[in-house]
Amino acid sequence: MELLDRYLEAVKKHLPWKRQDDIIAELRANLEAQLEDKQEALGRPLTQGESEDWLRQIGLPRQVAARYQPQRYLIGPAIFGAYIHVLRTALLWAGMIYIVANVIQIAATGGEAAQASWVLLGVPGLLFTVAAWVTLVFIVLEAVGRQFPEKMPKELQELLGDSTKWSPAELPALEKAQAKGKRPRTYAMAVTEVVFGFLATGWLLLIPQNPYLLMGPGAAYLEASPFKLAPVWMTFFWSIVALNLLQAVWRWIDLIRDRWQHPGVVRKVVFKLGGLVPLVILLAAQPQACVLLKHPELDHERLGAALEQINTAIHRGFQIILAIVVLELAWEAGNYFWKVYRMQPGE
C-alpha cells in the first residue's frame, strides 16, 4: 500500500537515525497486521478515503515519531526554579544599571529629551539579550548536567538548588494576612514601581535643561515673561530628585531581597516624612522669594504689586499643601498605633 509506505517514510524522518530502521520495521509489521484485519472484516481492500481516515486516526507522523523519544526539555524541573530566579535578578540588575548609567551620562553631559527616548527604546532589546544569554547558559547547564552529571562541580550543583542542603530555619517569616477585598501585591507590580521610579528620576534630571518636559508650553511663557524662579526652587528640585532616587533604590533593594510583597513600616515612614522635606525647604525661604523679577530696576515699579501677590499665593498654597500632608501623616500614624495597641496580647 503506497499510502502506508509514504506514512512510514514521513514518520522515519522524525526518528533518531540509530533506531529508525528498527522502529519503522516494527511499526510496519503492526500496521500491516492491522490493515489486513480491517480488509478481512470488510472483505475488500480499503478505499483511498478509508486509508486516509485510518492513518489520520493513527496520528500525525511527527507526533507519532515524538512518542518514541524520551520526554525532551531545554531546561528541566531540577534547575528551572534557579533559572527563573537568576533570570529575574539578571533582568532587574541589567535594566537598572543600564538606566542609571544612561541617566547619569545624560545629566552630566546636559543631554536632551531625545537622548532619554533612545535610552528607553533600548531597554526592551537589552532585556531580550540578557534573557537570551541567561536562557542559553541554563540550557547548556541542563545538557551538561544530564549527559555528564559527574562533571558538574559540586558548588554549582548546590547553587542550582541541591534539595538536600537547605535549612527550614532560613525560611522567610510569615507574611501578614492580606486585608479582605484588597488585591495582593504582585511581583510585576513591584518591578513596575522600581522601573518607573528610575524612569521618573531620569525624567526629573532632564528638566533643568528641558523645562518644557514639566511645564509644557508654559516654559516658553516663563522664558518670555518678566518673572523668573528664585534659586530656592533648585534646592526644592534637587530634594525631590533625591527623594525619588531614594524611593527607587529602596524599592529595588527590597525587590532583590525578596521583601517586595510587604514593604516594611520604616520604608513607609521614611517615604512619608521625606515627602515633607521639599515643602519645608520652600516654606523656609523668605515669603517673597519664590518668584523674582528678571530686571527689578526696570520693572519693580510696574510689576512690584503683582510680584508680591504671586509670591503670597505660592507661599499660601504650599502652606495648605503642607497642612494637608501633615494631617494625612498624623491620621496614618494614629491608625498604625491604634492597630498596634489592639494587637497587644491580653487585649
Next chain:
Amino acid sequence: MTFNENAFENLRLELRRGCLTLAVLAQLREEYYGYTLCKALAERGLVIDESTLYPLVRRLETQGLLTSEWREEEKRNKRFYRLSADGERILGQLVEEWKSINQSIQNIL
C-alpha cells in the same frame, strides 16, 4: 472543547497513564507483538491508541521490564514481547500497590 472538557480530558489522561503501564505489563505475562497486544487489551476493555502503546512497549523494554524477539509469523517478521524476570518482580510490586490504592480510593469514594 470547553475549559471544563479540556480539564477533564487532561485529568483523565493523567489518571490512565500509570494504569496503562500496569495493564501492559500484566498482559505481557503472555507473549504478544504490538498489534495483537493492542487487540488483547481492547478485548478486555482497555482501548489504547497504537501511537501510545507501541512506544510505551519499547520504553518498558529499554527499562529492562520486557524482553523482545524478532520472529517470522504468517510470512512476516514481527517483534514479540514478553515480561522479563525483572518485569515479573516489578509487576508483583505494582499489583500490590494498585490493590492498596484501589482499596483506599474505594474507601474514600
